[in-house]
Amino acid sequence: MFTKERLAFVAAMIFAVHPLAGETVNFHAGGRNTLLCASFALLSLLLYTKGKHILAVVCFTCAIFSKEFALLLPLVFLFHDYRLQQKKVRFSTYIPYFISIVCYLALRSVAVQKANFLETIRFSKQLWLTPYLVVRYLLNMIYPFQLKVMYDESTTIPLCILCLLVVILLTGIVFIYRRDKELSFSVYWFLIFLLPVVNIIPLVSNSLIADRYAYFSLMGFALGVATFICKTDKRGMTVIMVIICTVYARADIRQNNVWKDDETLFTRMANDAPEMFVGYRNLGLYYYNRSDRANAERYIAIACSKPDIPPLFLTGAASIFVETNRLDTAEELLIKALKQDSANPEPYVLLNMIYEQKGNKQLADSYLSKAREAIPAFEEEVTRMAEVFCREGEKFIAEHEYIHAKNILWRALLAKPNFVPALIDMGRLGYEQDDFATATRYLEQALALDPSNAAAKSTLNLVHQKQGKTTGSREK
Template sequence: MSLISSPRKGIVLLFLLLVTSAVFGNTFVNQWSYDDPPVVLKNPDAHSLSGFLENKRLGRPMRELTYIPDHILFGDKPAGYRVQQLAWHGVNGFLLVLLFHAFGVELPVALLGALFFLVHPLQTESVASIANRKELLALFFSLGSLLCYVKSFTSVGARRLLLRVGALIAYGGALLSNETTVTLPLVAVLWELLLVEREKRVLLRKPLLALAVSIVAGAVFIYFFRWIFSADQLLTVYSKNSFGASQSYIPLFMGAMKAFGFYLGKIILPAGLAPEYTFQLSESLWQPQALLSLTLLAGAAACAASVRRSLPLVSLGIGWFIVFWLPISDLVPVGYLAADRYMYLCLPGIGLVLAGLLQRWPKRLFVAGTCLVLVVFAGLTVVQNGYWRNEHTLWRHAVTVNPDSTWVQETVALSYLLTGDYGRAVGHAEEALRLNRFNTRAYVTLAKAQERLGNLAEAVRNYEMFASFGAMEYPEEAAQIRLYLPALRERFAAQKGLQ
């Protein structure tokens, strides 16, 4: 297979940047939303190099570094930040083309596989949400690391050494962007196993040493992230899914399996996307949806093993997906059972599966069908970008997709409160509390809406609930409410006396 010439590389890069701009260009009119304010606007580490060095907030260093020039040039205007968002995404598509080609995929087919990754609607959250630049950077450094490692096998002498050192440095950059890239070396191991002759392998040449290094790396990871193994972290995940009936691990495992099947469904039919999803959790072992997803996971692994000789690229693509799914699977409780942004590192594996199939069966009908799907996905992505226009459009769409989430209901209630629709604010806040009576933010939102409607008795009651139960999570706001309550009680007494 011939190498891609420099002029052709330039054309491919320009084409992918133009596709990215066409598909995600409507995000330039979007406002700050979701995690953008705390991560970008109110984060002193992201505003200057001196602030970054002070490191007042724990975060992803690579992401914060890239915000500094944005802040200097554009201040609090989100449109300027989006230039980097689109640039990183387009360059990642280009690196995927180079990596797929290095794996042995012909250029036109590699381009189609990369386009699948580039235009898929699941990418909207990572690209449209400036706070999620960590996903873009994590993949950029991961692809750079893999490219350096793969190219080192066709190099000799000092160049080979430099490429392997570069692979290690890029891996460090990936970890500093997002710690979920911890499993990246497993992709390199799979590549060696499937596509490298036995006598040329490096990581698999001394499997016991590789195992020992993996164990040490795993121990270091567990030490620094030991908080995720606590009972409180398990309960945090359960709370997000309005589940409080048990502290058993079974509901988490079955929920993670449901999420795996959910991802596969959204990859094939990417409709009804939202920034947050919830799942029905249960201690029961008889959960058909979870068992079906577990069967699909086992089937995917079995398929990868069975086609490793006949379709090694497909096998590698499946392995890529599973390897990057593991850190975000929530098999060890991290936070959310599912999120669109979690698929950013996983989707290149599906793109590689597609490229492998197209290379094996380059039928015109298959290629035409793939191109049609890409056009449809691109259109759906443009629509999905529109839901991220601002906080109100985002969460009012989310509640139609995921009405069973107490956090979505509470956020929608706040949206209606801020826009003066107090009746709807009350309805959504009450629904949030019906789903989870420990959602303390819902009490204060409900109290504010009731107060504006003149229902002072209900306002006092809900403010009191927030002051009592919200102090642990929101101590400053709870203290302010306690100071405000005496005046509100006097207003209520005066209102009652007039009736």
């Protein structure tokens, strides 16, 4: 963009080794779309600066279909033309890019449920947090040695006012140094790509801050730092870069070790944000998947004590405690869940079952009555919920996540004890795990309820065939 190879190299090197970028690379589920988007966006920008607009539009389209961050790229094109190249702006140049945006938004509205982009835009009721978030990201870039996996941020109005002054100062730098193309462009890039993640439009996330959100803005920061470094002589630049790369590399190694396995990651998550439920929930489910019931119950109980715990997880946690016969704990969680969300049928069903097991028939029936009052189509909702659980269970079986599958199918049977699809799925789960006795029991129960069910018959035949082969191989 500036035809300065030294500047390009230094900026690229800072960006490549900066610890803040580590989460985007390590967190596959949340980062790979950002990496794809960044690759296509930068390629589009490169092609745009070379005047290859058709290829630039193709790459831009790939970028926005990777992640919506790239929707801001035309603003970069505009800045490039108007400020860097000082061209007369011709809006016809940008029409193909806006056609791509319109096509993307139209396809998105069809492909994603409740995804009308314009209708989903709602400005945050906590806009006063925006300056704080901008400054927080900037500080993480300047001093990236106390990064977190999960940020539990709290702030005050005076601190946000102070941060607002810092943001105004940054904006002033753009104006004062507007003749310094590299510096003004770096600040512009830094600020423009923070717009989607600084709570102007509320984020649907457990945390307001995440390192991966700042991946694009980090490019602007790297260019800004490189601009100052390149003002020194060659020897000074070399010394500074060696120091920066050495320090950043050590921080990278330490931070990357956090991602080596789930237990380490979730433990760090809980330590970073001890007042949030998500780290403890993940730890609890991690141990549950490994049949370590003591640690699973311990961390799930801690998660359920946090103020941000959602009612759906309270209900899911209660089903685990029902499975381990800790009915009193399950009862407490279900009552708490109902106080937060009285329209969910599952807590009523589980409470009814718990009180029946405790021999309190009157209280058990009272919860069914409450359910029918709160949810007019209660029986239909229970059936629908069981069907959803079965679909999730089948997905987990296909992915060989057998512990998850067992828990979700168990919840389906708690909701509807004689639900034939859930019984068949439980039989299939037993078949996959070579637990032939369990598989046969569930499948025979399904056939007793629905003798002509083809799925139950075929799965039971598979169980018998596999059981025969296994028995035969053992005899040999």
